[in-house]
Amino acid sequence: MNRNDILTHACELYLQGGIEAVSMRRLARDLGVTAPALYKHYGNREEMLLDVVSEAYRLCGEHLTGALSGRTPRERFRMAGEGYLDFALKHPKFYEMMYAPAHTLGVKIFPDVVTARMAGVGQFFNDRVRECIDAGLLQPLDAQEVSLTLWAHAHGLISIYLRGCLHMDEEVFRSVYFESGWRVIHGMATPQYEAEKELEDMAEGASG
Amino acid sequence: MNRNDILTHACELYLQGGIEAVSMRRLARDLGVTAPALYKHYGNREEMLLDVVSEAYRLCGEHLTGALSGRTPRERFRMAGEGYLDFALKHPKFYEMMYAPAHTLGVKIFPDVVTARMAGVGQFFNDRVRECIDAGLLQPLDAQEVSLTLWAHAHGLISIYLRGCLHMDEEVFRSVYFESGWRVIHGMATPQYEAEKELEDMAEGASG
DNA sequence: GTCTATAATCCGATAGAC
DNA sequence: GTCTATCGGATTATAGAC
Numbered sequence: 001m002n003r004n005d006i007l008t009h010a011c012e013l014y015l016q017g018g019i020e021a022v023s024m025r026r027l028a029r030d031l032g033v034t035a036p037a038l039y040k041h042y043g044n045r046e047e048m049l050l051d052v053v054s055e056a057y058r059l060c061g062e063h064l065t066g067a068l069s070g071r072t073p074r075e076r077f078r079m080a081g082e083g084y085l086d087f088a089l090k091h092p093k094f095y096e097m098m099y100a101p102a103h104t105l106g107v108k109i110f111p112d113v114v115t116a117r118m119a120g121v122g123q124f125f126n127d128r129v130r131e132c133i134d135a136g137l138l139q140p141l142d143a144q145e146v147s148l149t150l151w152a153h154a155h156g157l158i159s160i161y162l163r164g165c166l167h168m169d170e171e172v173f174r175s176v177y178f179e180s181g182w183r184v185i186h187g188m189a190t191p192q193y194e195a196e197k198e199l200e201d202m203a204e205g206a207s208g
Numbered sequence: 209m210n211r212n213d214i215l216t217h218a219c220e221l222y223l224q225g226g227i228e229a230v231s232m233r234r235l236a237r238d239l240g241v242t243a244p245a246l247y248k249h250y251g252n253r254e255e256m257l258l259d260v261v262s263e264a265y266r267l268c269g270e271h272l273t274g275a276l277s278g279r280t281p282r283e284r285f286r287m288a289g290e291g292y293l294d295f296a297l298k299h300p301k302f303y304e305m306m307y308a309p310a311h312t313l314g315v316k317i318f319p320d321v322v323t324a325r326m327a328g329v330g331q332f333f334n335d336r337v338r339e340c341i342d343a344g345l346l347q348p349l350d351a352q353e354v355s356l357t358l359w360a361h362a363h364g365l366i367s368i369y370l371r372g373c374l375h376m377d378e379e380v381f382r383s384v385y386f387e388s389g390w391r392v393i394h395g396m397a398t399p400q401y402e403a404e405k406e407l408e409d410m411a412e413g414a415s416g
Numbered sequence: 417g418t419c420t421a422t423a424a425t426c427c428g429a430t431a432g433a434c
Numbered sequence: 435g436t437c438t439a440t441c442g443g444a445t446t447a448t449a450g451a452c
Contacts, residue, residue: 001436023426024428024429025426036430039430044428044429045428096309101226101304109372110372118371145384145388148374148388149361149365152361152365154364155367159363159364163307163326165323180353183349183353183357184361187395188395232445232446242419242420244420244448245418247447249417253446
């Protein structure tokens with residue numbers, strides 16, 4: 001048994017019953033060892049929980065960086081928003097964990113590694129927006145301000161959906177997400193963006 | 209000692225140490241009684257926690273309904289967004305609790321009373337948007353869709369701020385909130401809204 | 417309504433043998 | 435690295451006396 005076996009099952013327990021369900025004793029029992037054995041791999045419970053949180057950020061990062069395969073700033077921008085949504089819908093509990101308050105993890109303030117991971121998500125959106133501004137697709141506003149607005153909207157909408165406030169299935173929510181996103185972008189886009197979107201919507205309407 | 213004494217101190221404990229800090233034993237000790245006495249007022253812990261959650265929604269509602277004293281749809285719209293922000297900044301832990309996942313409260317799914325309270329918040333924003341559309345301040349879009357977009361943005365931005373991701377003090381964040389909000393509204397406003405806003409901004413610039 | 421006493425679990429963590 | 439044994443604590447909740 002190694003550190004990775006523990007982490008894998010800790011994630012499993014978290015997905016099933018939330019953070020409070022991840023206990024050293026339960027973990028040991030399920031892995032067929034006794035609790036003290038775990039302390040050879042993790043100094044304490046917090047340390048182990050932080051690895052679970054890191055796994056959440058790692059998964060999120062995977063979905064985001066997929067957007068870098070897009071061939072234009074416009075495509076990478078759209079794919080970033082979609083990748084973020086995909087992550088949230090595929091791994092709602094990990095998504096929730098990314099934004100969990102510090103005391104939920106048993107710590108007063110977040111360790112630097114978590115703060116840095118979260119900042120990385122913000123920076124990724126930032127880069128996508130800057131690209132679009134430079135390409136003349138978005139108005140020449142402050143990229144950081146614009147990306148914060150978009151990030152806030154995406155996160156808020158996903159939170160509200162995952163909370164169960166919207167009575168719609170996942171497929172409908174996907175449409176709502178993009179339509180609402182467009183309402184936000186609309187006031188910040190350039191005529192060029194609008195023209196490209198129109199062509200895209202027409203192509204989609206013809207094929208779908 | 210009555211149910212209200214218990215609730216008041218339960219809120220106090222929650223504000224100090226989060227939900228897990230609200231235990232029947234600790235509650236009893238602080239109130240100068242023994243734990244079994246509490247069970248004469250609350251059937252179990254969950255029931256008591258739900259009262260704390262209700263208190264969070266009650267406080268939020270107070271801040272929102274204050275917006276109804278505005279004399280025009282435009283004013284009530286702005287005051288609703290500001291009241292929501294005020295609530296979040298004055299009572300961040302209660303704000304957090306409003307959106308806490310069900311398992312945090314020790315329940316599998318939210319009881320109807322919580323769901324209804326949350327729906328009430330959505331409906332309030334809905335009404336503010338509809339008023340503005342009817343008054344010609346916002347474009348004639350679907351009021352429910354528009355208010356969801358605005359709610360998502362406000363909630364997301366506040367969440368990100370309260371999470372500690374934005375390195376700015378409260379006063380700066382207030383500006384960010386309104387400026388970001390304006391970027392969202394911009395694409396949905398009418399020329400009339402824009403004209404009124406311009407006058408308002410000028411007046412503010414002259415006085416501030 | 418409040419008490420004492422107690423049942424029945426769960427937890428994190430450590431000492432020391434092997 | 436894993437075990438046994440254990441410390442020292444927490445929790446919800448109930449039975450039954452007053």
